[in-house]
Amino acid sequence: MQPFDTVTGPAASLPAANVDTDVIMPKQFLKGIDRSGLAIGAFHTLRFDAAGAPRPDFVLNRPEWAETRFLVVGSNFGCGSSREHAVWGLLQLGIRAIIGTSFAGIFADNAANNGLLLISLDPERVGMLAGLAADPERNRLTIDLPGQVILAGDATRMAFDIPATRKDALVRGLDAIGTTLDQAGAIRAFEERYHAARPWLLR
Amino acid sequence: MSPRTLYDKIIDSHAVARLDESSGPGAEVLLYIDRTILNEYTSPQAFSGLREAGRRVWRPDAALMVVDHVNPTAPQRNAEMPDAGGANQVRYFAENSRDFGIELLDVLHPLQGIEHVVAPELGFVLPGMVIGAGDSHTTTYGALGCLGFGIGTSDIEHYLATSTLRYRRMKTMRVTLNGALPPGVTAKDVVMALIRTIGASGATGYAIEFAGDGIAALSVEGRMTICNMAVEAGARGVIMAPDQAVFDYLADKPRAPKGDLWDHAVEHWSGLRGDADAVFDREVRLEASEIEPLVTWGISPDQAVPIGERVPDPSAEPDVARRKDMQRALAYMDLTPGTALEEVAIQRAFIGSCTNARLSDLREAAAIVRGRHVAAGVRGMVVPGSSSVRRAAEAEGLDRVFIDAGFEWRQSGCSLCLAMNDDVLEPGERCASSTNRNFEGRQGAGGRTHLMSPAMVAAAAVAGHLTDVRRLAREI
Numbered sequence: 001m002q003p004f005d006t007v008t009g010p011a012a013s014l015p016a017a018n019v020d021t022d023v024i025m026p027k028q029f030l031k032g033i034d035r036s037g038l039a040i041g042a043f044h045t046l047r048f049d050a051a052g053a054p055r056p057d058f059v060l061n062r063p064e065w066a067e068t069r070f071l072v073v074g075s076n077f078g079c080g081s082s083r084e085h086a087v088w089g090l091l092q093l094g095i096r097a098i099i100g101t102s103f104a105g106i107f108a109d110n111a112a113n114n115g116l117l118l119i120s121l122d123p124e125r126v127g128m129l130a131g132l133a134a135d136p137e138r139n140r141l142t143i144d145l146p147g148q149v150i151l152a153g154d155a156t157r158m159a160f161d162i163p164a165t166r167k168d169a170l171v172r173g174l175d176a177i178g179t180t181l182d183q184a185g186a187i188r189a190f191e192e193r194y195h196a197a198r199p200w201l202l203r
Numbered sequence: 204m205s206p207r208t209l210y211d212k213i214i215d216s217h218a219v220a221r222l223d224e225s226s227g228p229g230a231e232v233l234l235y236i237d238r239t240i241l242n243e244y245t246s247p248q249a250f251s252g253l254r255e256a257g258r259r260v261w262r263p264d265a266a267l268m269v270v271d272h273v274n275p276t277a278p279q280r281n282a283e284m285p286d287a288g289g290a291n292q293v294r295y296f297a298e299n300s301r302d303f304g305i306e307l308l309d310v311l312h313p314l315q316g317i318e319h320v321v322a323p324e325l326g327f328v329l330p331g332m333v334i335g336a337g338d339s340h341t342t343t344y345g346a347l348g349c350l351g352f353g354i355g356t357s358d359i360e361h362y363l364a365t366s367t368l369r370y371r372r373m374k375t376m377r378v379t380l381n382g383a384l385p386p387g388v389t390a391k392d393v394v395m396a397l398i399r400t401i402g403a404s405g406a407t408g409y410a411i412e413f414a415g416d417g418i419a420a421l422s423v424e425g426r427m428t429i430c431n432m433a434v435e436a437g438a439r440g441v442i443m444a445p446d447q448a449v450f451d452y453l454a455d456k457p458r459a460p461k462g463d464l465w466d467h468a469v470e471h472w473s474g475l476r477g478d479a480d481a482v483f484d485r486e487v488r489l490e491a492s493e494i495e496p497l498v499t500w501g502i503s504p505d506q507a508v509p510i511g512e513r514v515p516d517p518s519a520e521p522d523v524a525r526r527k528d529m530q531r532a533l534a535y536m537d538l539t540p541g542t543a544l545e546e547v548a549i550q551r552a553f554i555g556s557c558t559n560a561r562l563s564d565l566r567e568a569a570a571i572v573r574g575r576h577v578a579a580g581v582r583g584m585v586v587p588g589s590s591s592v593r594r595a596a597e598a599e600g601l602d603r604v605f606i607d608a609g610f611e612w613r614q615s616g617c618s619l620c621l622a623m624n625d626d627v628l629e630p631g632e633r634c635a636s637s638t639n640r641n642f643e644g645r646q647g648a649g650g651r652t653h654l655m656s657p658a659m660v661a662a663a664a665v666a667g668h669l670t671d672v673r674r675l676a677r678e679i
């Protein structure tokens with residue numbers, strides 16, 4: 001996955017609560033067997049009308065937000081279905097980080113596994129950033145992950161928290177499976193002990 | 204050692220290694236996963252990842268592959284899917300089953316069905332296990348005393364390659380249900396009441412342990428309904444301590460242990476409970492006697508009210524953001540504040556999904572429609588949760604009850620729950636649905652979903668509008 005160091009770009013505000021993964025990636029885009037071609041599906045119903053024409057009033061279709069890298073979102077973003085297609089589509093659309101008050105659990109894990117940075121902040125700070133994101137004059141942010149800080153043009157500096165292991169994996173773009181397989185011996189030893197005590201689990 | 208919850212004990216017994224210095228919620232461990240269930244739409248990219256990296260599946264016999272999301276539910280079954288995308292997914296699914304040596308229940312298999320219905324009825328999931336699987340409703344298995352939670356495709360790949368997940372411990376929430384449910388009130392109403400009480404993100408970051416005499420009094424199938432839908436409150440993992448009802452449920456399941464192994468297992472399972480003085484991060488109490496049949500009026504599962512009430516008025520909501528969410532929901536649902544819910548007419552009625560399409564659900568719905576008929580202008584569908592449920596229902600004549608009442612009696616699959624096959628709502632159609640998600644467009648672009656219990660769906664189908672099942676039940 002693509003490492004996340006310091007990224008700069010426009011942010012867009014999507015304030016609705018409970019934006020679910022059916023909205024982020026509607027079901028007609030779930031029929032593939034690879035990860036590609038999902039940019040078109042991201043927020044499809046919000047971005048395009050029934051005839052497939054872009055809706056001019058949707059924020060990501062407006063020229064000031066053409067190169068959007070960050071979303072500032074409402075609470076419980078990414079709830080619902082486990083579909084990782086939602087995260088793949090957002091990344092393919094160019095989104096690198098999402099800032100909100102709370103994220104649904106499976107969505108958060110999917111994001112971490114693909115290098116999409118999620119930042120949780122208190123409602124006041126999210127509201128402040130949403131205000132910046134909604135203003136085309138001030139919507140450029142810089143997110144410095146190693147420094148754990150969000151910077152805006154008006155000298156705003158906002159620190160954020162992230163678990164150390166998650167940050168390390170994002171900054172280095174680590175392959176989690178490779179890292180785990182380094183412990184294959186420990187897994188095998190555990191498995192033998194575990195099944196010896198529970199013989200009914202062996203099929 | 205300080206007193207531990209059942210969740211803590213299960214995580215501790217499955218921790219291969221610690222991955223950071225911390226302990227308690229947020230601490231990262233390498234977690235051993237006992238079983239997984241794979242479906243055709245969230246797994247393909249995981250197998251592609253294994254192929255690209257030249258990796259094997261660590262324990263092929265711990266996984267089960269089930270086709271359920273994309274297949275049609277028309278009475279005549281065909282191996283080929285009618286649409287190119289679905290056909291491609293099903294073909295690749297079979298190829299992955301062969302190449303990686305994992306058992307497949309394809310659409311023609313007599314045991315095919317919705318994954319969360321099939322796994323328990325096979326005895327594939329057992330108490331004390333940790334089940335991580337590529338579908339959010341994996342929480343269902345909590346009813347059997349195992350910890351179930353959904354994972355995304357990257358984690359499916361991680362699981363397949365290692366039999367483990369890199370896992371962060373959750374906070375714990377205990378939900379206690381006190382007392383007995385009044386007549387006409389079901390497990391579905393319990394979980395909808397919970398979601399309504401704590402909100403659609405009320406359990407985000409938590410694993411829920413259900414407890415109380417109200418839970419103990421429920422059937423195992425009813426408990427599955429609760430664990431299944433608890434994910435709609437954001438719960439990332441659900442568990443109920445296993446009891447005699449669970450052991451009785453499992454005793455005759457084909458893949459459950461037999462003979463001495465069974466006795467050994469039950470002895471071990473009987474000890475699966477939290478310490479009496481364990482402390483939870485949050486406690487929620489529900490009084491069964493206060494729960495009524497609920498229906499959703501909006502586009503989030505927490506937007507629900509008792510059937511006797513009216514569509515709420517956003518202008519009475521002081522919080523601006525919530526008011527806007529309510530307005531958006533009512534606009535999508537085409538509902539006017541103050542309308543009595545019992546006056547809302549429907550065009551579709553759907554009894555199905557992993558939440559509510561087990562045999563007991565079909566029995567409850569059939570009891571309501573027996574000797575009655577679906578109202579004019581309503582299309583009613585019954586989609587059994589599995590092919591086994593379908594056969595069992597036919598053996599006791601439930602198919603005739605539904606067909607005589609004007610319902611379509613269909614083959615098993617996810618069907619109209621997420622409309623990835625050809626069972627879809629037309630734009631503007633309003634559906635009484637026994638499913639779990641009323642999101643915008645979930646059952647078809649522009650379709651309007653009202654969630655409720657299967658008996659309530661049956662009552663609405665007969666009445667032609669949302670209605671209180673207790674009224675019909677009195678007339679039986």
Ligand code: SF4
Binds near residue numbers: 319639
């Ligand atoms: S029935 Fe619905 S909720 Fe259950 S697995 Fe299928 S699509 Fe998901």
